[in-house]
Amino acid sequence: MASSLDLEREIETQNALFNELRLSGSDPAGLEEVKKKLGELKRSLGQAKAKTAADGSAASGSKDAAAKKKGRILLKTPKGTRDYGPAEMFCREYVERIVKDCFTTYGGSCLDTPVFERKEILAGKYGEDAKLIFDLMDQGGEQLSLRYDHTVPLARYLSMMGGTNTQSKLWQVGKVYRRDNPVMSKGRMREFSQADFDISGTWDPMIPDAEIISLVCTILSKLDVGEFTIKINHRKILDGIFEVCGVPSEKIRTISSAVDKLDKLPWADVKKEMTEEKGLDPSVADKIGEYVKHKGGPELLDQLLADPALSANPSAKQGLEDMSLLFTYLSAYNVINRLSFDMSLARGLDYYTGIIYEAIVEASAPPGFKANPPVDPSSAPSPAPKKKASKKVKNEDGEEEEEVDESQVGVGSIAAGGRYDGLVGMFSAAAAGDSKPKGSVPCIGISIGLDRIFAIIWPKWVEKGKRSKETMVYVMAAGDGLIVERMKLVKELRDEGIKVDFLAKKKPKLPVQFAAGERDEVPFAIILGENEIKEGYVMVKQQKWEMIDGKKVKILAEGDEKGEKVDRGQLVQWLRTTRTWKEWEDGKL
Amino acid sequence: MASSLDLEREIETQNALFNELRLSGSDPAGLEEVKKKLGELKRSLGQAKAKTAADGSAASGSKDAAAKKKGRILLKTPKGTRDYGPAEMFCREYVERIVKDCFTTYGGSCLDTPVFERKEILAGKYGEDAKLIFDLMDQGGEQLSLRYDHTVPLARYLSMMGGTNTQSKLWQVGKVYRRDNPVMSKGRMREFSQADFDISGTWDPMIPDAEIISLVCTILSKLDVGEFTIKINHRKILDGIFEVCGVPSEKIRTISSAVDKLDKLPWADVKKEMTEEKGLDPSVADKIGEYVKHKGGPELLDQLLADPALSANPSAKQGLEDMSLLFTYLSAYNVINRLSFDMSLARGLDYYTGIIYEAIVEASAPPGFKANPPVDPSSAPSPAPKKKASKKVKNEDGEEEEEVDESQVGVGSIAAGGRYDGLVGMFSAAAAGDSKPKGSVPCIGISIGLDRIFAIIWPKWVEKGKRSKETMVYVMAAGDGLIVERMKLVKELRDEGIKVDFLAKKKPKLPVQFAAGERDEVPFAIILGENEIKEGYVMVKQQKWEMIDGKKVKILAEGDEKGEKVDRGQLVQWLRTTRTWKEWEDGKL
Numbered sequence A, B: 001m002a003s004s005l006d007l008e009r010e011i012e013t014q015n016a017l018f019n020e021l022r023l024s025g026s027d028p029a030g031l032e033e034v035k036k037k038l039g040e041l042k043r044s045l046g047q048a049k050a051k052t053a054a055d056g057s058a059a060s061g062s063k064d065a066a067a068k069k070k071g072r073i074l075l076k077t078p079k080g081t082r083d084y085g086p087a088e089m090f091c092r093e094y095v096e097r098i099v100k101d102c103f104t105t106y107g108g109s110c111l112d113t114p115v116f117e118r119k120e121i122l123a124g125k126y127g128e129d130a131k132l133i134f135d136l137m138d139q140g141g142e143q144l145s146l147r148y149d150h151t152v153p154l155a156r157y158l159s160m161m162g163g164t165n166t167q168s169k170l171w172q173v174g175k176v177y178r179r180d181n182p183v184m185s186k187g188r189m190r191e192f193s194q195a196d197f198d199i200s201g202t203w204d205p206m207i208p209d210a211e212i213i214s215l216v217c218t219i220l221s222k223l224d225v226g227e228f229t230i231k232i233n234h235r236k237i238l239d240g241i242f243e244v245c246g247v248p249s250e251k252i253r254t255i256s257s258a259v260d261k262l263d264k265l266p267w268a269d270v271k272k273e274m275t276e277e278k279g280l281d282p283s284v285a286d287k288i289g290e291y292v293k294h295k296g297g298p299e300l301l302d303q304l305l306a307d308p309a310l311s312a313n314p315s316a317k318q319g320l321e322d323m324s325l326l327f328t329y330l331s332a333y334n335v336i337n338r339l340s341f342d343m344s345l346a347r348g349l350d351y352y353t354g355i356i357y358e359a360i361v362e363a364s365a366p367p368g369f370k371a372n373p374p375v376d377p378s379s380a381p382s383p384a385p386k387k388k389a390s391k392k393v394k395n396e397d398g399e400e401e402e403e404v405d406e407s408q409v410g411v412g413s414i415a416a417g418g419r420y421d422g423l424v425g426m427f428s429a430a431a432a433g434d435s436k437p438k439g440s441v442p443c444i445g446i447s448i449g450l451d452r453i454f455a456i457i458w459p460k461w462v463e464k465g466k467r468s469k470e471t472m473v474y475v476m477a478a479g480d481g482l483i484v485e486r487m488k489l490v491k492e493l494r495d496e497g498i499k500v501d502f503l504a505k506k507k508p509k510l511p512v513q514f515a516a517g518e519r520d521e522v523p524f525a526i527i528l529g530e531n532e533i534k535e536g537y538v539m540v541k542q543q544k545w546e547m548i549d550g551k552k553v554k555i556l557a558e559g560d561e562k563g564e565k566v567d568r569g570q571l572v573q574w575l576r577t578t579r580t581w582k583e584w585e586d587g588k589l
Helices: A004-023 A028-054 A063-069 A086-105 A127-132 A151-164 A207-222 A235-245 A249-263 A267-277 A282-292 A298-305 A314-332 A423-432 A450-464 A483-495 A510-519 A530-535 A568-577 A579-587 B004-023 B028-054 B063-069 B086-105 B127-132 B151-164 B207-222 B235-245 B249-263 B267-277 B282-292 B298-305 B308-312 B314-332 B423-432 B450-464 B483-495 B510-519 B530-535 B568-577 B579-587
Strands: A116-118 A144-146 A169-177 A191-200 A228-234 A339-342 A355-361 A392-394 A400-402 A415-419 A443-449 A473-477 A500-502 A524-528 A537-548 A551-556 A564-567 B116-118 B144-146 B169-177 B191-200 B228-234 B339-342 B355-361 B392-394 B400-402 B415-419 B443-449 B473-477 B500-502 B524-528 B537-548 B551-556 B564-567
Touching: A086 A169, A086 A191, A086 A207, A086 A450, A116 A151, A151 A169, A151 A191, A151 A423, A151 A443, A191 A207, A191 A450, A207 A228, A207 A314, A207 A355, A207 A415, A207 A443, A207 B483, A228 A235, A228 A314, A235 A249, A235 A282, A235 A314, A249 A267, A249 A282, A267 A282, A298 A314, A298 A339, A314 A339, A314 A355, A314 B483, A443 A450, A473 A483, A473 A510, A483 A500, A483 A524, A483 B207, A483 B314, A510 A524, A524 A530, A530 A537, A537 A568, A537 A579, A564 A568, A568 A579, B086 B169, B086 B191, B086 B207, B086 B450, B116 B151, B151 B169, B151 B191, B151 B423, B151 B443, B191 B207, B191 B450, B207 B228, B207 B314, B207 B355, B207 B415, B207 B443, B228 B235, B228 B314, B235 B249, B235 B282, B235 B308, B235 B314, B249 B267, B249 B282, B267 B282, B298 B308, B298 B314, B298 B339, B308 B314, B314 B339, B314 B355, B443 B450, B473 B483, B473 B510, B483 B500, B483 B524, B510 B524, B524 B530, B530 B537, B537 B568, B537 B579, B564 B568, B568 B579
Parallel strands: A228 A339, A473 A500, A473 A524, B228 B339, B473 B500, B473 B524
Antiparallel strands: A116 A144, A169 A191, A191 A443, A228 A355, A355 A415, A392 A400, A415 A443, A524 A537, A537 A551, A537 A564, B116 B144, B169 B191, B191 B443, B228 B355, B355 B415, B392 B400, B415 B443, B524 B537, B537 B551, B537 B564
């Protein structure tokens, strides 16, 4: 009987194959076969797992050891990480290109920091989540950790630059690392890509804030993620509410993190946490419950401004004034309809000092969720699925982990951030050996979860059978193979910037060359022949592919079954003026 | 007295500032001042270091500890790593874009693998250099290491995919990690970027090999790295030579690595290593010396083919036939003049099985080096600088390191690679618990050192005063600030894909807005006014910058001192049809 790991590996391979085949428009019979094989493998895996469970815990964690005993190595990527193959990367590069293009459209400049930082830089920034930081081994030198996000390295950079940073808008795109329990199918990974945009410096109130909100709306509109909502709140309003309701000041942060769970837990559970775990007076909790159930637009702001208790609280008053100005600006940017002022949004990180926000899409939510919920300030917080009783299991490396029911997990928020005015000053103070924040560099930023976006977009690409390569021309030859002549033409076209390929065989048969070009779905097939070379022309066939009944079908241009005779000297110009070329350039991505 | 570290940090900051200022065309007086400050800091650093040395070794390694005692943190990036700021990243993104574009022009598809691998995947692949691998801390799970190159993760991926990999040409761009002694100014880092292109699969002889050589020539020609040479050799020819000269088979690899040092050491030193350290008969060494001194083009191949001893050796014969076919193909690609068939090129890694190559440029070599040396087969190996007696010192973390004289170090080869036909099979065999390579997936690849290329190109960019931002339009307003009107216009233009910015102040003075737009060297300044808004037009000024006597100077379009009145409804179209817009699009990068 094959081991679970072998089976898992084989399933992974077959899954990848299935997607590649589907994308390359293979015939349905072939697809069916791979599908059948996948089914069988999954059944075998189920049996193997059941057997392991029956063998008891002594057996778990032993596969790795068993492999080692046999001198075998496990061919896999580390837990919570994966490879991205050619078709997937084509989609990921597309997403990244759109995001970067929006970043520069908003005046951003790129920053790149190392993938690891000195451990002390990350220390004390992530609260309870610090346990998720990946540390490097001490190999005789510095104590290093993999970066957990882009925000802390940015703050370190800004603090190091002092006043010499010449660009207030900086963006970073790259991977960050968290030793969390992965849910791979939803883009929750241990290694994942984030695209950050931050605005630093002292500017007039709410202008950078509005820029960031408008930016994230622009990006999500350009990416095909479906309907989305930006949930927004303000730390100063939240803190004001807590004060008004009578939360003791030392409990404000811990009560705030209880509120943050309202998107996953019903109010009753959150109240229980506040009162039973955190010792809050139930009447205080009830007052908080009245406030945090509110969601809405600018009209909610009017309602809160009319609340005499809130208006009398300096923190809430400041927050409400900020929100009011922000809403004015967001109307100018024409994105106000995307906003949901959500009093239950609190966000985990301690360092936020002003507005906080999260972008959610219907496709990214757990089952039962609706984006853009109708505003009904009198309704109770929407019911959320009960937290599943989680089960701790040991994985193949003997590491204890929580078992996650993937069907109950959404992709989560696909972008999030907020204002953090104190973080850069914290670094400057710590570097000076001072306990008080030093020099103020106010900041606001957004992190976009590229893997979560990919998890939403990729299935649509597969369904649409999108091309996954940009190669425009496949150069072939009849008869003797004409390898040197093929190379010359290929080089000539590439020198003109045209993306060209050919079959790396000396004398391949013509149908084999056609098949290779068709696998890449190239729009132009150029065929060389000895006579044609002597007479100074080539044959060109224009071809395109369409999804018909879930299957890729090649369609030749009208009257182009035999191809067209094109003068060799005019070839590049001819190619560029064809309708096929223009169609590709227009609808390219 | 300031500590060395404080000084080093300050020098780094001032250096960055100097470059930013120079790029942004600051006035010479300001530049001079920063330069002067830099000089002072460097002198202070020298004094501080001398003092530390005088204090004896007890003092070294204590700065970190001292900082900790005071509760201070060191604001710096880890050893051998650095941040890249906006202007530098603009140049790096440009380099990356050219490289990726060439990769797709040659039919490549992107692959992405995790930044760390299971430790056993990297084990046994790098010989002596394995000590340079960064390991992650064991935090209760897998044993992980940061990737050392892209080749081993690629081979792991290909082995996992088995026969299901549908693309033979795969490229990867990303960072790799080596705990080596950094020479930062030459792009030798502990974290550095490599761009790899590999062709896998069974194809006809030397066709993929010619594709890779042509590819690297295309890339280096497109990047402004100056004259370059591709040094090339063949492992089978080298092995044949060793056999013909009488090297015992068990000594072939170790003698090969001695030969590999000929680009850094004179022949006498290499011979000494062969005979005294490695016990080779001096007469055998002399025979090798006769062979490896040869450098040349196709004529050298003829000379070697005429050597009866080599022709009689099966390994050498196979290698010479390969080279002969390769040269035929490289003539078809029209890149033969870039090649230098260099018998002393051996390359360190064990896994190469066929041709091996390195790209070098004049700018990347140590002092005294010349690219494209005249071919003179009778000459002795060119004299090379003597290896400096290196000194071990302790750094601030108490880590022992070699002191490097940066002025004597070149950037080194900027691209290198070779054929490795056995690596994928090694993984498949190891996974099956088999000691013999299993299944053959022949591969050939190239790694391009992006940091080394950046180290060559960046000073030229600074000198030319190249723009480091793409923002096209700066929107301003006279009088009351018109913040909402500015936002509306900015959003309108951005929605059309135009890169636009504005000053995040509510009522900024007009000169302040102009200064901000000029710092970004935007070609279009658009000025809003209340009357203009009512009447439906805007004022537009076209401006460009030129380097005059090492200083950036703003030049207004002819007759454009006052700007032009443009109809608001026609603005986007008007902008796109101006000469300024077209000049920017053409000469953009």
